[in-house]
Amino acid sequence: MRKTPIYLFLILLAAFVFVPFLWMIITSLKPSFEVMTKIPIWIPQPIRFSNYGKALSSSPFGTYFLNSFFISMLETIFDLTFGAMAAYAFARIDFYGRKVLFLVFLATMMVPGEMMLVPNFITISGWGWTNTYQGLIVPWLISVFTIFLMRQFFLGLPQELFDAAELDGCSHFRILFQIIFPLAKPIWITAGLIKFVGSWNSFLWVLIVANSSSLYTVPVGLLNFTSDFDTVYNQMMAAATCSLLPLVILFLFGQRYFIEGISRTGLR
Amino acid sequence: MNKLIASASAVGVTTSLLFAPLSSVVHASTPVTITFYESMGSKLGKELQNLTNQFEKQNPSIQVQLVFTASYSTLQQKLTASVAARNEPTIAQLEDSWEQKFVDDGIIAPLNQVLPKKSIQDLMPVWVRDNTFNGKLYSIPFNKSDYVLYYNTDDFKKAGIKTPPSTWAQLESDAIKLTKSGVSGFGMQPNYYTFEMFLRQADGTDLKTKNRQAAFTNQAGLRALSFMTKLAHQDKAASVISANAYLSDGFNANEYAMDIDTVAALTYINNPNTHFALAPIPRGVKAAVPTAGTNVALFTSATPQQKAAAAKYLEFLIAPNTAFAWSTATGYLPVDKSILKSNIWKAYSKKHPLVGVGPSELPNAFYGPRVANMFSGETEASTQIANAVNGTVSVSQGLSQAAQAINQALASN
Amino acid sequence: MILKLRRTVVAYTLLFPSLILLGIFTIYPILDSLYISFFRWDIMSTARPFVGLQNYIHIFTDPLFLQALLNTVEYVVFFVPIVMIVGLLAALLLNSKVRFLSFFRTIMFLPYITSLAATGVLWQWLFNDQFGLVNYFLQAVGLPSQDWLNNQNLTMFTMVLFGVWQNLGYVAVIFLAGLQNVSKEAYEAADVDGASALQKVWHITLPLLSPTTYFVLLLSTIEAFRVFLQVYVLYGQTPGPNNSGMTLLYYMYEMGFNDYKMGYASATAYVLFLITFIVTLIQMTLSRRVHYDQ
Numbered sequence: 001m002r003k004t005p006i007y008l009f010l011i012l013l014a015a016f017v018f019v020p021f022l023w024m025i026i027t028s029l030k031p032s033f034e035v036m037t038k039i040p041i042w043i044p045q046p047i048r049f050s051n052y053g054k055a056l057s058s059s060p061f062g063t064y065f066l067n068s069f070f071i072s073m074l075e076t077i078f079d080l081t082f083g084a085m086a087a088y089a090f091a092r093i094d095f096y097g098r099k100v101l102f103l104v105f106l107a108t109m110m111v112p113g114e115m116m117l118v119p120n121f122i123t124i125s126g127w128g129w130t131n132t133y134q135g136l137i138v139p140w141l142i143s144v145f146t147i148f149l150m151r152q153f154f155l156g157l158p159q160e161l162f163d164a165a166e167l168d169g170c171s172h173f174r175i176l177f178q179i180i181f182p183l184a185k186p187i188w189i190t191a192g193l194i195k196f197v198g199s200w201n202s203f204l205w206v207l208i209v210a211n212s213s214s215l216y217t218v219p220v221g222l223l224n225f226t227s228d229f230d231t232v233y234n235q236m237m238a239a240a241t242c243s244l245l246p247l248v249i250l251f252l253f254g255q256r257y258f259i260e261g262i263s264r265t266g267l268r
Numbered sequence: 269m270n271k272l273i274a275s276a277s278a279v280g281v282t283t284s285l286l287f288a289p290l291s292s293v294v295h296a297s298t299p300v301t302i303t304f305y306e307s308m309g310s311k312l313g314k315e316l317q318n319l320t321n322q323f324e325k326q327n328p329s330i331q332v333q334l335v336f337t338a339s340y341s342t343l344q345q346k347l348t349a350s351v352a353a354r355n356e357p358t359i360a361q362l363e364d365s366w367e368q369k370f371v372d373d374g375i376i377a378p379l380n381q382v383l384p385k386k387s388i389q390d391l392m393p394v395w396v397r398d399n400t401f402n403g404k405l406y407s408i409p410f411n412k413s414d415y416v417l418y419y420n421t422d423d424f425k426k427a428g429i430k431t432p433p434s435t436w437a438q439l440e441s442d443a444i445k446l447t448k449s450g451v452s453g454f455g456m457q458p459n460y461y462t463f464e465m466f467l468r469q470a471d472g473t474d475l476k477t478k479n480r481q482a483a484f485t486n487q488a489g490l491r492a493l494s495f496m497t498k499l500a501h502q503d504k505a506a507s508v509i510s511a512n513a514y515l516s517d518g519f520n521a522n523e524y525a526m527d528i529d530t531v532a533a534l535t536y537i538n539n540p541n542t543h544f545a546l547a548p549i550p551r552g553v554k555a556a557v558p559t560a561g562t563n564v565a566l567f568t569s570a571t572p573q574q575k576a577a578a579a580k581y582l583e584f585l586i587a588p589n590t591a592f593a594w595s596t597a598t599g600y601l602p603v604d605k606s607i608l609k610s611n612i613w614k615a616y617s618k619k620h621p622l623v624g625v626g627p628s629e630l631p632n633a634f635y636g637p638r639v640a641n642m643f644s645g646e647t648e649a650s651t652q653i654a655n656a657v658n659g660t661v662s663v664s665q666g667l668s669q670a671a672q673a674i675n676q677a678l679a680s681n
Numbered sequence: 682m683i684l685k686l687r688r689t690v691v692a693y694t695l696l697f698p699s700l701i702l703l704g705i706f707t708i709y710p711i712l713d714s715l716y717i718s719f720f721r722w723d724i725m726s727t728a729r730p731f732v733g734l735q736n737y738i739h740i741f742t743d744p745l746f747l748q749a750l751l752n753t754v755e756y757v758v759f760f761v762p763i764v765m766i767v768g769l770l771a772a773l774l775l776n777s778k779v780r781f782l783s784f785f786r787t788i789m790f791l792p793y794i795t796s797l798a799a800t801g802v803l804w805q806w807l808f809n810d811q812f813g814l815v816n817y818f819l820q821a822v823g824l825p826s827q828d829w830l831n832n833q834n835l836t837m838f839t840m841v842l843f844g845v846w847q848n849l850g851y852v853a854v855i856f857l858a859g860l861q862n863v864s865k866e867a868y869e870a871a872d873v874d875g876a877s878a879l880q881k882v883w884h885i886t887l888p889l890l891s892p893t894t895y896f897v898l899l900l901s902t903i904e905a906f907r908v909f910l911q912v913y914v915l916y917g918q919t920p921g922p923n924n925s926g927m928t929l930l931y932y933m934y935e936m937g938f939n940d941y942k943m944g945y946a947s948a949t950a951y952v953l954f955l956i957t958f959i960v961t962l963i964q965m966t967l968s969r970r971v972h973y974d975q
Contacts, residue, residue, distance in 0.1 A: 006774050013771060014788045017846065020803050021791055023814060033539045036517045036812050058310050082702070085695040094685065095692035105699075108707045109903050110957040112930050114937070115950040118349050118724055119710035125353035139706040142699050145900070149855065152896045156862050172691050190858040194851065201796045203338070208346045211303060211335045211357075222798040223338035224309045228560070229529070230514045230536035231802060232310060240799035247794040248787060255786055341918070345938055351725040369941055373726040459919075511917035512805050512830045523811050640723075643939035648745065651924050658831075660923070676743075677940065 028052070028238035035233045048234070055235035056242065059221040060213055068217040069246065071137055072199035078141040079195045080188050086142075087150030088176045092162060102151075109144050121208055131211040140199060146191045153187040154180065189257045197247060218243045300577040301331040302358035302570070305350075307343045307562070308336070308411070311535075315597040323584045330577040340562070351375055358570045358578050361410060361562040364398055369640035371401040376565040378404035382579040387586055390604045394633045399563050401638070407563035408586050409603045411594075413530040414633050415465070415558045416625050417547045418537070423451050423525035432526075432547035436469070436495060439526075439550040443505035446525040453505040455518050455527035458496065458657035459650035460670070461558065464636060465528070466492035469552030474637045480678050482671035489671075491552070493656055493663045500657050508657060511650070519544070530560050531626035532599045546625040555632040561600065592616075601626050645677025711954075718947035725941070736948035746949070748924055749932040750956075752837070756928065757905040757960075759841045764901055765894070767845060768852030773882065775853065776860045786857075790850035801914025804843055805830070808915075830916060836925035843911050848904070852897055859893025860886070895968050899961055906957040909934060929953045 027035060028051055030044040089095065090102050120139055121130075129135035161183075162175065170178070181188070203219035210216055222243065225236035308316045313336060320332045335357065337343040344366060350356050351370075362370065370376045380388070388396065388405060395409035419432050424442075427449035433439040443453025456462060464474060472488025475481065484492075499506040507524045509515055516533040518524055522542050528549055537544060549557055564585065566578050584590055588604050595602040596616060607613050608627055617624040649670035656666025693700075718736055722729040740746050775786050792800060807814050808829035816826035829835055867885045876884070887894075909930035912921060920927035920935075930953065937946030 006777065009770070010774055010785050013767075013849075014785055017792060017849065018788050019814070020800070020807060020846075021795075023807065024799070024803055033520075033541075036521045038521060038523070038812065040812075040814055040817055082698040086699040089692040089695040093688050093692040093695075095689035096685065097689075098692070101696070104708075105703065106899075106961065107954075107958055108703060108711065109900075110906070110954050110961065111707070111711050112907055112909075112933065112950055112953065114909075114930070114934055115714050115947065116707065116710035117345065118352050118943075119713045120706055121349040122353040123705065123709070125355045130353075130355060139702075142702040144703070147699065148896060148900070152892045153858075153862065156892050172695065176695075186858045186861040190854055193854070197794045201794075203796075203798070204342065204345070207338055207342050208349050212333065213336060216336075219796045219798055220336075220338060222796055223342075224313070224336070226339065226798075226802070227309055227312070228340070229533040230516050233802070233806075235310075236799065236802065240796065243799075244791070244795055248791070251787055251790055251794065252783060255783060341938070348724060348938065348941070369723060369725070373723070375725060507811075508831070510831045510922065511919040512915065513809055513811075513917070518811060521812065641940040641942060644935045647919060647935065647939075648924070650919065651922070655923055658922075 024237045025241055027234055028055075028241050030234050032232070032234055051234045051238040052242065055225075055238040058235065058239075059216075059224050061218070061221050061239070061242070063214060064216050064218045064221045065246070067215060068200050068219075071133070071217065072196045074137055075140050075199045076192050076196045079143055079146050080192050082142050083146035083191065084150055084176060084181060084184070084188065086147045087154055088172065088180065090147070091151045091154035093172065105144050105147060109148075117204070117208065124209060130209055131215060132209075133215070135209045136206060136215065139205070140202075143195060143198075146195060149191050150184065150187055153184055157183070185257055189254050193251065193254050196250065200247060299329045300573045301333055302574050302578050302581065303333045303335055304564075304581075305335045305337050305343060305346060305357045305360035307338065307340050307361055309338070312411070312598050315594065318597075319585070319590055319594060320581075322590075323581055326584075327577075327580060330580065332581055354569065356567040356569045358574045359564055359566050359582070362407060362565050363562050364635060364638045365640060365642065367407060367563060367565060368401060368638045370565065371406055372640075375568060376406055377568045377570075377575070378406055379408070379566060379579070379582070380405050382566070382575065383408070383583055387583050390588070390606050391586065392603060392605055392630055394559070394630055394635070395603055398559070398635045398638075407565035408582050410562055410564045410585065411532075411598070411600045412559060412561040412603055413532040413600050414560070414626050414629055415528050415530050415549060416629065417549050418519055418527050418529055418533075418544055419547060420451075420519070420522060420525040421543045421545050423449070423522070426450070427525075432545070433550045434548070435550050436552045440495075440499060440503060440505070443499060443526065444503055447503075447505045451522065452507040452524040453526060454499060454507070455509050455515050455524035456496065456499065456506045457509050457511065457515060458500070458654040459511060460646045460653060461636070461650075462528075463492055463496065463649075463653045463670075465549070465556060465558045466495055466552065468556035468558075468634055469549075469554060470495075471553040475639070475674075475678075480675075482674040485668055485671045488553075489667050490663065493653065493667050495552075496653070497657050497659070497663055501659050508654075510654070531601065531623075532560075534599045534622065546622050548625060548629045555629070557629045557633045559633050559635050596623075599623075601630070639678065642674065642677055645674035648673035648677070714947040714950060717944050718951055720944040721942075722944045723941035724943040732944070736945045737952070739945065740949055740952055745924065745927065746929075746932055749927045749929050752924075752926065753906060753908065753928045753930075755837055756840060756844070756908050757902060759837065760844050760905045760908075761898065761901050763841060764845045764848050764852050765897055768849055768897070769856050769894075771849065771853040772856030772860060773886070776857060789853050792847045793850040797910055797914060800847065801910075805915055805917070808839060831922050833922040833925035836916075836921045839915065840908070840911055840926060843915060844905070844908065847911070848901070852901065855897055855900075856890070856893060859890050859896075862893075863889045898968070899964060902960060902964060903957055906953065906960070929956075 026042060026044065029047045029049065031046065031048050034041045034044060090098065124130060124135045201219055203217060203223065206217050206220060222236060222239055225232045306316060317334060320334060324330065324332060337346050340363060343361060347360060391409065395412060396405065399405055399407045399409060417432060423446055427445045429442050429445060433442045446453035467484055467489055470488040470491040472484050472486065472492065474483060476483045500508050507518065509518055515527045515529050516536045519527045520537050520539045520542055564582060566575060570578060586603055588607050591603050592607050592612065594600060602608065602613065652666045652670040652673060655661045656663050719731060719733060720729050721732050771789055775782060806812065810816060810826065810828045810831065813829065815829060819826050827835060829839055863886055867889065868881060871881050871885055907930050908928050912926040912928060912931055916926055920931055933946050933949040933953065936942045936949060
């Protein structure tokens with residue numbers, strides 16, 4: 001039973017992380033008067049599955065889900081491609097301006113996004129891109145996080161791999177996309193997952209650029225349940241639970257890959 | 269602007285249309301489209317859509333595009349960005365404190381010439397004052413509410429109190445009685461807005477007439493803050509509810525027997541075991557009733573056709589029939605004098621006796637200072653007031669620090 | 682020389698899309714706000730007086746800014762090591778062969794994938810002094826309940842806890858990905874030598890993981906300096922009791938978007954940026970000694 005402490009730690013950690021979600025799900029099934037009580041009610045009486053119906057019909061969530069999916073997917077694909085290219089250059093090519101440029105890239109991460117909101121909106125609006133998909137998507141096609149994460153990974157790969165490729169006469173593009181990218185599966189799945197989650201949950205930019213609910217995303221729908229006077233907790237939690245589901249599925253699907261050992265990809 | 273809206277409705281969720289040139293999707297079938305940035309979530313948003321649909325039916329040549337902007341703070345950011353990019357909506361909800369800035373910068377247009385005199389004259393006087401800047405009406409009152417006393421009738425019965433308090437002294441003694449009978453007497457948020465209410469009731473005021481300095485480091489301010497502190501600290505008859513919780517949640521769960529909240533919170537009191545009624549807010553030296561909610565203003569950047577269409581829509585929103593429907597569906601106050609005199613309102617308020625209290629207080633209503641750069645000052649003043657109520661600083665110290673915070677916000681750029 | 686020139690051309694070809702996008706949507710706005718920081722401007726009006734360094738001077742004479750600075754630094758100092766240690770522990774355990782692995786992994790990642798719109802409301806509620814589960818549990822085990830969100834001494838604790846809860850999964854996932862890069866041969870060699878599990882972690886995993894650790898350190902420091910939304914949602918759009926949750930970004934947001942002092946807010950953003958940049962540079966210099974990062 002060497003593993004008992006491991007399980008104990010994992011279970012404690014999981015409880016710390018999970019209890020709020022348990023509460024979220026329970027709340028999503030409660031009638032409104034059972035939501036705020038001095039003594040917490042663990043089992044709703046009666047169980048109101050209808051909260052889900054009400055929550056999801058309160059806004060055009062179908063459209064929101066499609067938009068969220070479409071926008072996040074596109075941003076992730078571009079981000080991974082451009083990110084891998086940039087990361088490869090920073091990690092594996094010795095070029096003029098590398099250090100300074102990398103520092104500049106890094107520095108852009110330190111500027112609060114709030115500061116860029118208005119100037120970026122002015123840019124987008126100057127191009128006539130308000131209320132369009134390109135206005136929502138294009139500013140987010142690249143994230144320095146992805147570049148940085150991939151760079152760290154590429155730095156760790158053995159030099160022989162690159163030497164061998166150069167001897168074969170591969171161009172840098174071919175090395176990157178034919179040899180390194182397949183090898184880097186754990187890292188691009190990780191980066192992709194994080195990028196996807198980030199786009200899925202972002203709403204401020206959407207609210208500012210879009211002028212029509214046909215372009216809105218899921219988190220905007222979640223904001224619909226809060227007002228200055230109170231929050232419709234049960235419906236909000238129902239909608240939040242639903243908005244989590246696609247990401248959970250994606251994660252369950254993705255994690256199979258990113259824990260796959262390097263050995264299987266033929267590095268050895 | 270027209271182009272954008274037309275394209276918005278045409279762009280579907282299909283990938284094929286992505287990056288399609290804008291011009292290809294412009295074929296406006298209606299002569300005028302106006303955009304309305306609004307923050308009306310869930311139920312409120314549905315009702316606004318209903319009314320707007322009615323309007324469009326009556327005015328087939330006008331299309332009103334409702335743009336939901338979530339909370340007031342996101343609305344404020346979207347408006348700032350829109351104005352900075354010269355990409356304004358036709359009309360938008362505004363809080364009166366931002367509105368001052370928009371008036372100063374010439375971003376919104378006066379309405380006196382655009383709206384019929386009759387419609388303006390029918391508005392309650394307090395709303396006309398609140399929407400008037402530099403002598404001109406710049407917006408119409410839209411989702412307006414005022415504050416009332418919520419009290420739990422069961423708790424009152426148990427504590428042997430027959431009528432709701434109507435003065436500070438009664439509020440205090442009732443809160444003590446209620447607390448003795450087993451439930452906290454009064455739920456109170458120790459922030460600037462609560463203080464402001466008591467300050468006005470003590471015959472004080474926020475700012476000096478020229479609006480650049482706090483005016484409450486005096487007897488009235490002292491009395492207001494002392495009263496709050498006494499309720500919470502010496503009497504131990506009030507529950508102090510911080511900004512992270514809603515007053516209505518505690519009242520709904522019967523954490524306390526009274527609170528002062530807006531009439532719009534009424535629909536959230538849904539606990540079947542909480543029996544309650546509303547009463548006018550107790551008076552101090554005088555009666556003073558805080559108000560809340562936003563106005564709707566028209567942007568100068570709109571085309572003449574849009575302005576004409578928007579004027580029609582604004583007129584529609586404050587027309588007695590619409591305002592009555594809006595009020596009964598949402599809990600906001602009816603904004604017209606004629607509604608309160610009408611028979612349908614009398615019949616309605618007979619059926620729903622709680623709705624009469626809010627309008628009855630309006631002669632004593634006030635609105636906060638309409639100064640754009642005071643928000644951070646108010647936040648900091650709230651912090652200082654909470655410190656005084658919690659007893660970490662003395663009342664006079666809290667008061668002077670709150671004043672200092674506001675002065676600083678107003679003085680600096 | 683020629684070779685390096687050729688490599689430079691290739692590198693910039695690879696970097697081209699990133700350079701264009703970052704140039705337009707990040708670097709341009711950054712320079713733009715540098716410019717704005719020398720003006721008094723509400724960003725909407727046509728009047729825009731030049732004020733020179735006045736905005737910067739004013740920042741350092743505002744005690745509230747100094748408090749925001751102190752709070753932010755305190756948050757960084759607590760948040761970064763805690764989230765890294767717990768995240769690394771979680772990743773190490775999730776990388777070993779335990780049952781229900783995918784279940785545990787998914788749970789760990791849940792807070793990170795949930796919209797702040799929902800988690801903010803949820804936490805506000807858990808820590809509510811009257812209806813909160815936290816106080817309910819405390820009382821259930823005989824501990825005194827706390828005024829979690831109203832006691833300024835507890836603000837930093839709550840903020841860090843919320844931050845760790847949110848970012849734990851994210852940090853763990855990055856570590857987990859890094860762990861896949863540690864070759865099995867190293868472990869096999871250690872097995873032959875009869876090393877204990879702890880020795881293996883210390884002598885093999887940690888050194889080989891150092892590029893990832895370095896990455897997580899920089900990242901979480903940068904993120905921690907920008908702490909704002911957690912406070913904003915948790916304390917009902919206030920900076921916490923007695924400003925105990927006032928942070929640099931909170932301060933900037935309030936000045937810019939609530940008080941319409943965009944010039945001043947831009948100056949604040951630059952101060953925040955410079956502080957983060959200096960700290961990051963120090964971290965980079967120090968960690969260069971520890972491992973092989975170029």
